[in-house]
Amino acid sequence: MSEHVIKLPDVGEGVAEAELVEWHVKLGDLVREDALLAAVMTDKATVEIPSPVSGEVVWLGAEVGDVVAIGSELVRLKVAGDEASTPAPQPAKVPPAPKASPAPQPPPAPKSAPAPAPAAGAPARPAPSRHLAGSAPRAEGDKPVASPAVRHRAREAGVDLRRVAGTGPAGRITHDDLDAYFAAPPRAGGSPTLQPRTAVEEVKLVGLRRRIAEKMAAAHAHIPSITYVEEIDVTALEELRASLNRGKRADQPKLTLLPFLMRAIVRAVAEQPQLNALFDDEAGIVHQHAGVHIGIAAQTPSGLMVPVVRHAEARDLWGCAMEATRIAEAAKAGTATREDLTGSTITISSLGAMGGVVSTPIINHPEVAIVGVNKMMMRPVWDGSGFVPRKMMNLSSSFDHRVIDGWDAASFVQRIKALLETPALLFMEG
Amino acid sequence: MKDISCRLLVIGAGPGGYVCAIRAGQLGVDTVIVEAAKPGGTCLNIGCIPSKALIHAAQEFEAATHLAAGKSALGIGTSAPTLDLGRTMAWKDGIVGRLNHGVAGLLKRAGVKTVAGWARFRDGKTVEVETETGPQVIRAEQVVIATGSRAAALPLLPFGGKVISSTEALALNELPGRLVIVGAGYIGLELGTAFAKLGAKVTVVEALPRILPQYDGELTRPVEARLRQLGVELLLGAKAKGLKGEGLAVETAEGKARTLAADKILVTVGRKPLTEGWGLEQLDLDRDGPFLRIDEHCRSSMRGVYAIGDVTGELMLAHRASAQGEMVAEIIAGERQVWDKVAIPAVCFTDPEIVTVGLSPEAARAAGIETKVGLFPFQANARAMTLGRDDGFVRVVARADNHLVLGIQGVGAGIAELSAAFGLALEMGARLEDIAATIHAHPTQGEAFMEAALRALGRPIHI
Numbered sequence: 001m002s003e004h005v006i007k008l009p010d011v012g013e014g015v016a017e018a019e020l021v022e023w024h025v026k027l028g029d030l031v032r033e034d035a036l037l038a039a040v041m042t043d044k045a046t047v048e049i050p051s052p053v054s055g056e057v058v059w060l061g062a063e064v065g066d067v068v069a070i071g072s073e074l075v076r077l078k079v080a081g082d083e084a085s086t087p088a089p090q091p092a093k094v095p096p097a098p099k100a101s102p103a104p105q106p107p108p109a110p111k112s113a114p115a116p117a118p119a120a121g122a123p124a125r126p127a128p129s130r131h132l133a134g135s136a137p138r139a140e141g142d143k144p145v146a147s148p149a150v151r152h153r154a155r156e157a158g159v160d161l162r163r164v165a166g167t168g169p170a171g172r173i174t175h176d177d178l179d180a181y182f183a184a185p186p187r188a189g190g191s192p193t194l195q196p197r198t199a200v201e202e203v204k205l206v207g208l209r210r211r212i213a214e215k216m217a218a219a220h221a222h223i224p225s226i227t228y229v230e231e232i233d234v235t236a237l238e239e240l241r242a243s244l245n246r247g248k249r250a251d252q253p254k255l256t257l258l259p260f261l262m263r264a265i266v267r268a269v270a271e272q273p274q275l276n277a278l279f280d281d282e283a284g285i286v287h288q289h290a291g292v293h294i295g296i297a298a299q300t301p302s303g304l305m306v307p308v309v310r311h312a313e314a315r316d317l318w319g320c321a322m323e324a325t326r327i328a329e330a331a332k333a334g335t336a337t338r339e340d341l342t343g344s345t346i347t348i349s350s351l352g353a354m355g356g357v358v359s360t361p362i363i364n365h366p367e368v369a370i371v372g373v374n375k376m377m378m379r380p381v382w383d384g385s386g387f388v389p390r391k392m393m394n395l396s397s398s399f400d401h402r403v404i405d406g407w408d409a410a411s412f413v414q415r416i417k418a419l420l421e422t423p424a425l426l427f428m429e430g
Numbered sequence: 431m432k433d434i435s436c437r438l439l440v441i442g443a444g445p446g447g448y449v450c451a452i453r454a455g456q457l458g459v460d461t462v463i464v465e466a467a468k469p470g471g472t473c474l475n476i477g478c479i480p481s482k483a484l485i486h487a488a489q490e491f492e493a494a495t496h497l498a499a500g501k502s503a504l505g506i507g508t509s510a511p512t513l514d515l516g517r518t519m520a521w522k523d524g525i526v527g528r529l530n531h532g533v534a535g536l537l538k539r540a541g542v543k544t545v546a547g548w549a550r551f552r553d554g555k556t557v558e559v560e561t562e563t564g565p566q567v568i569r570a571e572q573v574v575i576a577t578g579s580r581a582a583a584l585p586l587l588p589f590g591g592k593v594i595s596s597t598e599a600l601a602l603n604e605l606p607g608r609l610v611i612v613g614a615g616y617i618g619l620e621l622g623t624a625f626a627k628l629g630a631k632v633t634v635v636e637a638l639p640r641i642l643p644q645y646d647g648e649l650t651r652p653v654e655a656r657l658r659q660l661g662v663e664l665l666l667g668a669k670a671k672g673l674k675g676e677g678l679a680v681e682t683a684e685g686k687a688r689t690l691a692a693d694k695i696l697v698t699v700g701r702k703p704l705t706e707g708w709g710l711e712q713l714d715l716d717r718d719g720p721f722l723r724i725d726e727h728c729r730s731s732m733r734g735v736y737a738i739g740d741v742t743g744e745l746m747l748a749h750r751a752s753a754q755g756e757m758v759a760e761i762i763a764g765e766r767q768v769w770d771k772v773a774i775p776a777v778c779f780t781d782p783e784i785v786t787v788g789l790s791p792e793a794a795r796a797a798g799i800e801t802k803v804g805l806f807p808f809q810a811n812a813r814a815m816t817l818g819r820d821d822g823f824v825r826v827v828a829r830a831d832n833h834l835v836l837g838i839q840g841v842g843a844g845i846a847e848l849s850a851a852f853g854l855a856l857e858m859g860a861r862l863e864d865i866a867a868t869i870h871a872h873p874t875q876g877e878a879f880m881e882a883a884l885r886a887l888g889r890p891i892h893i
Contacts, residue, residue: 172859
């Protein structure tokens, strides 16, 4: 028996530390070689750490949420004497770069599994019998059984007995069952008795959530922002979009409003390069970028991410659409690369149908501008002689007021407005 | 006459209407009830109550006749009894009168105003009543229709003369020597049994091949045996063809024409909802066949108009109407109520009596429920023996999986009172084990109930 120390490997992104976001093992667990031990998170990518040897977990070097330096001890395993000698030559070496290789199965396992276990186990187990159904409300079609007094009490309280579990014989609903139901009203249907709830659940911010929190706090703390809201008449744009979608080739993506807005931003920042910039406030330098790398805020299962369409200025409408779709899907699927997730110079924030009327987007630090898309809706618009229905949409855009003046901000948005309202302008050269 | 305005107007003071009005009055609802006849409806005046009085008198007479014949195993002898049917009827009328008075008093005590007369709807909120002193208009926020039912007639045998309905049969002052009854349902057989016991020669004509078609054969067999013992002739599968000379022309099951001599021909072929003569056409309420359609709150298709009792359909039983009436009164008073009864017991006062609550074994099967059925015969019940009547049984139907009791049936002399226990068991959601574990007093017929449950569980003691 000996101890094998596993150190946090260099996860290959040139980072010096990573945040531990998940333990796959706990003290006392027996792990097999290549079984996953933990997940750590670098800038925006999550990396799984496999075990290089088999053994028993005897020590864990960090807690979830801790930031661990590359090379520091992560796990200690107690390994069998035999194997102790094998890893001995390479204790100082970190395990090979993590990869998602399937854990090797011991050969006898798959063979023996199907053989001695015929269907015997399943039928022997009695179907969940109804008269034991104490906890779950009854099978479909079964009427609740309850005495008239219980039924009356339930009626008076507005309780549908079909939703109340019965603990009595034959699933009969007793007065006690009603008491229990009142004490713990179900989530659906509203509770007949309102009760204060005093529990407080502690949710530790880890991983992406913590990164979002830090970034938002930094952006909000550093940047004195102004938000400017303008309404855009997108009737013509919508007609064009529908027409393009009708005539598109099978290999072309369905156009949303997003690629039009991306193209409009490309046009607008060509005239106002100070908006497509990163502000290094410590150095006091604004880096105006020639390339337009548009971050697109996206909700993913693990939280807000901002995948980036690089060089939007070099992509046409279809190209923008295709790339935006690709990176959004990659972000949602968790397959986005570091490249996909970094390097934006300006950002679009859109919640689509949830876009609301006005929003106050927070600038994606260290950028200096963010364009928020609000919900498109039909609104009556005065055309000088009467109200006409027009498809209207608001843009709520925030700017770093330290480097962007209100006039510039307004000019930028007005330019986008003009481009979107007369979409032919988007396609004019020069 | 000055118009009356009220919150609740009940049309018809039968067991549905008067219970509704009393309950509404108790709950402080300003209530008016309209009735053309005496309070109590069919049940009290020309149905349940007078028939049970007659049935009891007939049973006493038959017992005395039995003793007088020297056949009693009890060792009791007596001289032949006499019958003064006029006095019997007067006694019966006395009971009905007491009850009429009682209902009127209860209505008054509950603060309900009674208007005597025939009501007719003008619209959903307004009724005009033909009273002795002229038309009376009543306006109400809510109306309950409790108009009840009437005896159904046969086109070939319209009521009149020799052809009578149960109403007339219960008011006969002279015993018909030969009584022909058309229809072997519970009304016909209850009265047929009574008249047979009183000494009439009773013949029952039934188009179906069996008596009491709403019950299964197991339940009706003891009744049929007793009818035959009483000398009642049963012509099953026979059709009444109309009056012919002294009697009734029938076509027998074999297809032969036969004339049954009769002093009276009692037609008991069911009851029809009373949906005419009170202005239903003014309301245009949704119908359910011949009945008024109601929901689980007894609401009709018109807002503020409720309907209860026989006019709303089967089962046409007084206690169903009363329960509906009570519920509607509470709804109108603002309580949350809904028709959620598990079962409505039904009793057939033949000899022996039949009691049913809930599902029969057949009905449970038809509903796709796997059942356990336990039957305990009165032959093995001590109390039944000491009463000299060991015919019949109690039968319990329960779900096979969880033993929840679905139905209870019984047939036996004097077991109508067991309906209370049967109904309670179903309404409380009893399992076989609950009934089996309840101590039933010895010696009583009720022990057969416990034993039937034990038998369904496979562990009876006394059989």
